[in-house]
Amino acid sequence: MSEVKTTAASSCASSGEFVPKIVMFCCNWCSYAGADGAGVSRFQQPSNVRVVRVMCSSRVDPVHIYTAFLEGADAVLITGCHIGDCHYVNGNDKTLVKYKFIKSMLNEMGMEDDRLMLRWISASEGQQFAEFVTEMVEKVKALGPSPLRKDGVV
Amino acid sequence: MSAPENPAPAGAPPAGKPPEKKPPAPSTVGDVLKGSDIQVGGKYIGWSVRDEVRKEGGSGGLVTSILAGALEKGLVEHVVVLKKSSQYEAVPVLTSDVEDVYASAGSMHMLISNPTKYLRQFQNDATIALAVKPCDMRGIREQQKRNMIDLDKIFTIGLNCGGTMMPYKIRKVTEEVYGVNPDDVRAEEIEKGKLILETTDGEHHAQSIDELEEEDNGRRENCRYCVVKIATNADLACGNWGVMPDYAGKGTFVEVMTEKGAEFLRNAIDGGYAELKVASEPAAEARGKVNSIMLKMSAKTKEEVFVPMQSQTMTDLKKELENCIGCGACRTVCPPCACGTEAKCTAFNDPVDNYDISLFHMIRFLHLMDSCVGCGQCSDVCPADIPLARLYRKFANPMQDELNYVTGMDDRTPPFFEIKLEEVQ
Numbered sequence: 001m002s003e004v005k006t007t008a009a010s011s012c013a014s015s016g017e018f019v020p021k022i023v024m025f026c027c028n029w030c031s032y033a034g035a036d037g038a039g040v041s042r043f044q045q046p047s048n049v050r051v052v053r054v055m056c057s058s059r060v061d062p063v064h065i066y067t068a069f070l071e072g073a074d075a076v077l078i079t080g081c082h083i084g085d086c087h088y089v090n091g092n093d094k095t096l097v098k099y100k101f102i103k104s105m106l107n108e109m110g111m112e113d114d115r116l117m118l119r120w121i122s123a124s125e126g127q128q129f130a131e132f133v134t135e136m137v138e139k140v141k142a143l144g145p146s147p148l149r150k151d152g153v154v
Numbered sequence: 155m156s157a158p159e160n161p162a163p164a165g166a167p168p169a170g171k172p173p174e175k176k177p178p179a180p181s182t183v184g185d186v187l188k189g190s191d192i193q194v195g196g197k198y199i200g201w202s203v204r205d206e207v208r209k210e211g212g213s214g215g216l217v218t219s220i221l222a223g224a225l226e227k228g229l230v231e232h233v234v235v236l237k238k239s240s241q242y243e244a245v246p247v248l249t250s251d252v253e254d255v256y257a258s259a260g261s262m263h264m265l266i267s268n269p270t271k272y273l274r275q276f277q278n279d280a281t282i283a284l285a286v287k288p289c290d291m292r293g294i295r296e297q298q299k300r301n302m303i304d305l306d307k308i309f310t311i312g313l314n315c316g317g318t319m320m321p322y323k324i325r326k327v328t329e330e331v332y333g334v335n336p337d338d339v340r341a342e343e344i345e346k347g348k349l350i351l352e353t354t355d356g357e358h359h360a361q362s363i364d365e366l367e368e369e370d371n372g373r374r375e376n377c378r379y380c381v382v383k384i385a386t387n388a389d390l391a392c393g394n395w396g397v398m399p400d401y402a403g404k405g406t407f408v409e410v411m412t413e414k415g416a417e418f419l420r421n422a423i424d425g426g427y428a429e430l431k432v433a434s435e436p437a438a439e440a441r442g443k444v445n446s447i448m449l450k451m452s453a454k455t456k457e458e459v460f461v462p463m464q465s466q467t468m469t470d471l472k473k474e475l476e477n478c479i480g481c482g483a484c485r486t487v488c489p490p491c492a493c494g495t496e497a498k499c500t501a502f503n504d505p506v507d508n509y510d511i512s513l514f515h516m517i518r519f520l521h522l523m524d525s526c527v528g529c530g531q532c533s534d535v536c537p538a539d540i541p542l543a544r545l546y547r548k549f550a551n552p553m554q555d556e557l558n559y560v561t562g563m564d565d566r567t568p569p570f571f572e573i574k575l576e577e578v579q
Contacts, residue, residue, distance in 0.1 A: 068511055097571075101524070105519055108548060110466065147467070
């Protein structure tokens with residue numbers, strides 16, 4: 001039993017290296033297309049990111065972010081259209097307000113700053129998308145597993 | 155220093171004065187005002203014209219007379235008064251009988267309940283007048299911002315509040331620190347930093363509040379770091395701070411905050427319930443001085459409580475919350491919580507998930523960042539004794555400081571819903 005638990009808790013690849021799990025919410029109208037563009041243009045990026053497509057970055061509810069963390073995500077990334085370009089007039093302004101609150105809350109809880117990130121990435125910015133993912137995977141690798149992750153969660 | 159004088163009317167006879175004595179006539183310096191003299195923003199000293207109300211009410215019984223006047227003249231249909239179940243405890247009662255208003259006398263520093271959720275049940279049916287502590291009014295305003303309470307139907311008289319005490323704790327202190335039988339206590343008063351208990355044999359027993367609080371026997375913790383002491387968010391802001399010595403125990407300082415407050419005050423004067431005089435400049439200054447002393451004390455306690463909490467880690471937080479039994483009592487009593495029975499914090503919270511910190515708490519922490527009024531009832535009702543008020547304030551303080559937002563003091567939109575459209579256009 002204990003053996004099983006140890007393997008599970010470490011959340012490691014066979015090499016023993018920490019492999020971060022990252023949940024990413026992408027806006028349907030920009031960064032999701034940006035991700036597509038990154039793939040089409042064959043920009044290299046790590047495969048630690050699980051992309052969730054949402055119709056607008058403001059659709060990302062605090063509940064989504066908290067559930068991701070509690071279920072074992074090491075970081076949560078949100079991407080949306082640049083301010084002023086929202087498909088729904090001011091959705092990303094709302095995202096920004098929510099993001100500030102959640103960020104401040106997670107900081108107070110004792111989470112590191114880089115665990116939750118918001119970035120505006122448009123449909124044509126495939127390169128930036130790949131760079132953002134690469135950068136975040138490196139940062140989270142350095143930070144280690146999230147403190148909110150329950151012991152034993154893979 | 156005065157803690158919430160009775161949310162319905164009056165205060166106990168002031169310490170040091172035997173209650174049998176006929177109430178002294180109010181001072182005659184200055185002119186008694188007519189109803190038309192009352193202006194929004196004006197500061198006055200007032201008292202009841204009725205002898206028996208002045209006798210029962212420590213600070214002249216002005217609050218009682220305004221409430222009674224409003225009820226008798228039909229400005230409101232109901233008044234919320236306190237019905238004492240003992241010297242230490244009382245329950246809020248909705249009444250339309252003016253005798254009940256006159257009967258509910260006696261200052262209570264042990265009144266800890268916040269009437270916001272209680273008001274929500276009635277607010278659509280009737281006009282209600284009530285006396286409130288600053289945190290009560292902050293809760294009411296937060297509900298109003300969320301369209302749950304109609305402020306047009308509610309008239310509030312704010313009372314200065316230096317803090318409240320837990321009834322069970324004060325019973326314990328009476329027995330152990332004062333050496334007095336709790337049932338013998340007839341009245342209590344806070345004066346010059348001392349908690350004075352008067353027993354049935356007329357004797358006064360005093361203890362310094364600072365010393366009591368060192369042993370955690372004084373005011374509730376959230377009151378000790380509360381930042382709103384004068385209820386300037388209510389229609390009228392009343393209290394005995396700023397009552398000069400010649401009026402001491404005979405008058406109540408009142409500041410008119412809204413047009414509605416002025417209307418009710420005019421009604422009390424014209425209807426022959428109360429007399430008012432203009433408060434002198436030194437009186438207003440004295441009131442501000444007491445307030446700033448109280449705020450300084452609060453700032454000090456705030457530092458003592460929250461600076462060590464900054465180094466708290468996730469493990470400490472998980473430890474604080476590990477005893478939670480998920481009863482939801484903290485949410486039920488929470489004054490700014492406006493969702494009702496089906497809410498995000500309950501609908502998405504599944505005990506089977508067995509997270510270290512439940513989604514319920516995660517969502518509550520976030521919601522209270524912009525709406526916590528600091529009433530401290532969550533800590534009071536928690537069956538697992540989790541210091542919830544302190545945890546909620548820990549999350550709320552940095553955000554409210556950054557946004558320069560004091561919850562429930564004005565009509566400003568809660569910052570979580572404050573979306574800037576200008577940047578788009």
